[in-house]
Amino acid sequence: MSEAARIAPPQTPPQGPPAADRRGPAAAPPELQGAPAPSHTDPAAKPSRPGEAIALQGAPASSPPTVSVVVPTRDEAAQLPSLLANLQAALARADEVVLVDGQSADGTLAAARAPGHPWLRVLEAPRGRAAQLNAGAAAARGEWLLFLHADTRLSRHALRRIAALGPEVSWGFSTLRLPAPGLAYRLIEGGINLRSRRFATPSGDQALFVRRALFESLGGFPPVPFLEDLAFVDRLRAAGAGPPHVLPEPAVTSARRWQRHGLLATVVRMWALRLAYRAGVSPARLARHYR
Numbered sequence: 001m002s003e004a005a006r007i008a009p010p011q012t013p014p015q016g017p018p019a020a021d022r023r024g025p026a027a028a029p030p031e032l033q034g035a036p037a038p039s040h041t042d043p044a045a046k047p048s049r050p051g052e053a054i055a056l057q058g059a060p061a062s063s064p065p066t067v068s069v070v071v072p073t074r075d076e077a078a079q080l081p082s083l084l085a086n087l088q089a090a091l092a093r094a095d096e097v098v099l100v101d102g103q104s105a106d107g108t109l110a111a112a113r114a115p116g117h118p119w120l121r122v123l124e125a126p127r128g129r130a131a132q133l134n135a136g137a138a139a140a141r142g143e144w145l146l147f148l149h150a151d152t153r154l155s156r157h158a159l160r161r162i163a164a165l166g167p168e169v170s171w172g173f174s175t176l177r178l179p180a181p182g183l184a185y186r187l188i189e190g191g192i193n194l195r196s197r198r199f200a201t202p203s204g205d206q207a208l209f210v211r212r213a214l215f216e217s218l219g220g221f222p223p224v225p226f227l228e229d230l231a232f233v234d235r236l237r238a239a240g241a242g243p244p245h246v247l248p249e250p251a252v253t254s255a256r257r258w259q260r261h262g263l264l265a266t267v268v269r270m271w272a273l274r275l276a277y278r279a280g281v282s283p284a285r286l287a288r289h290y291r
Helices: 080-090 108-112 129-139 158-163 183-199 212-217 228-238 256-261 263-278 283-290
Strands: 067-073 096-101 120-124 144-147 171-177 208-211 245-253
Touching: 067 080, 067 129, 067 158, 080 108, 096 108, 096 129, 108 120, 120 129, 129 144, 129 212, 129 228, 144 158, 144 212, 158 245, 171 183, 183 263, 208 212, 208 228, 256 263, 263 283
Parallel strands: 067 096, 067 144, 096 120, 171 245
Antiparallel strands: 144 208, 171 208
């Protein structure tokens, strides 16, 4: 993650130690001001990982990114403009976004492939969130992998904070905020955030991030049709990955699930599904009750 710069020899010796390696937030590069990623790409670049061979759009940059954001989509055309605007504001120059579409029927794939986002790489994968996330991780090249739902928005500084983390941190997540008014939503947020902090069990809409080496050593997300986020967090904990790092700013996740099915009904159903999963009910069976 070091930056190298070629500087012409000055007329007089420079003062202070050479800036050979600027890491973390101390350097305050231009991207800390929210500058969008550069538009240069290398059209001749070839896939460096097997997953990149699957209908991939967007050539890899000349140097590996620091953070790769992996976004699975399925019929999310309505979310795409807001999602891409949010990511462009959050990206640093050394980051990338890999969007993995799972056979959308609403034009999501065509909208994602439209010009104007040189930092966005698009691929297709078999339908299923776990399969899409794993395909995106295989195609991504970052030291860190951040898995983001299409209806979740990152804080402006999230990726920079992740890039600045020390070697003692191997995974983490954001707290959650719902963009809806009312005490009931604040109570739901509080309950989710308390649970995820206290028991280190974040859900997939909390911007889960993990070091690539650890992700690959664990075999990625289990190939299950539902609750792949919990299954992967279980793998992290079983492997002794250490305590998660919780980002200080929340991720904003759509309240559409609660608004569509009702607040109380959604809370009860989600807790029932979690408890059933912990009791050993298969994710395939639980998925039928979630839809």
